[in-house]
Amino acid sequence: MTLHPLASHFSSVASEYERGRREYPPAVVGALAAELGVPPGAPLLDLAAGTGKLTRALLAQGYDVVAVEPLEALREVLAGSVGQDRVRAGVAEAIPLPDAAVAAVTVADAFHWFDQAAALAEIRRVLRPGGGLALLSTVPDWSGCSWAHEIGTLIMSRRPEHPHFDGPPWRYAVRAAGDFSEPREIRVTTTQPAQPERMADFLASMSWVAAMGEAERAEMLAQATAIVAAGETPPELPVHVVIGLTART
Secondary structure (H helix, E strand, O other), X not given: OOOOOOHXXXXXXXXXXXXXXXXOOHHHHHHHHHHHOOOOOOEEEEEOOOOOHHHHHHHHOOOEEEEXXXXXXXXXXXXXXXXXXXXXXXXXXXXXXXXXXXXXXXXXXXXXXXXXXXXXXXXXXXXXXXXXXXXXXXXXXXXXXXXXXXXXXXXXXHOXXXXXXXXXXXXXXXXXXXXXXXXXXXXXXXXXXXXXXXXXXXHHOOHHHHOOOHHHHHHHHHHHHHHHHHOOXXXXXXXXXXXXXXXXX
């Protein structure tokens, strides 16, 4: 299975991804587990797990997690934090697990990269009857920062066509697939340390920034760093996690 051209560039920014992306707090795991009715200790699949941000949060809450990730550079970071025995190489369209293997599947900031019809067929296959699917999307909130508008404008001015922003809503794919319950969403908001010094890593971890030429990327990151340094940042900022929910029927 060939990855989306933009998604393939995550291989070059594994370290930046690990440093720049937010950790998932216990409240996020608690919410998705409660909504899907998944008891502690249940077997879960974290699909397109990246460097393991969500995998680690699920393990910390007592779940038996297998993480599947297609990119070797990300898998290396992932295995270093959760153990090689929990990590599998694979893609959403051909999940390397047997039928009815897990009670729930989680996908964090990645469902838009999938061939969604093929991925949902595979997700349904590995889910137990009644098993749930949680699709997480993290939404940073910089509204308390003096630099928010300028950084937002910089990001969007460089963004090419992108399936997360320009593709159809995830609900459409779930409804078209059939054999899933009516999709719905919840939102979990937490407050975390602002960490303005990690803005360059966060931007570098974006697929289209990773895909830039070296000079263009360096210029953009330097510009962003200067904007943030010249502005004001509160000590803490809200982080919103939108969780799309459905279940195998």
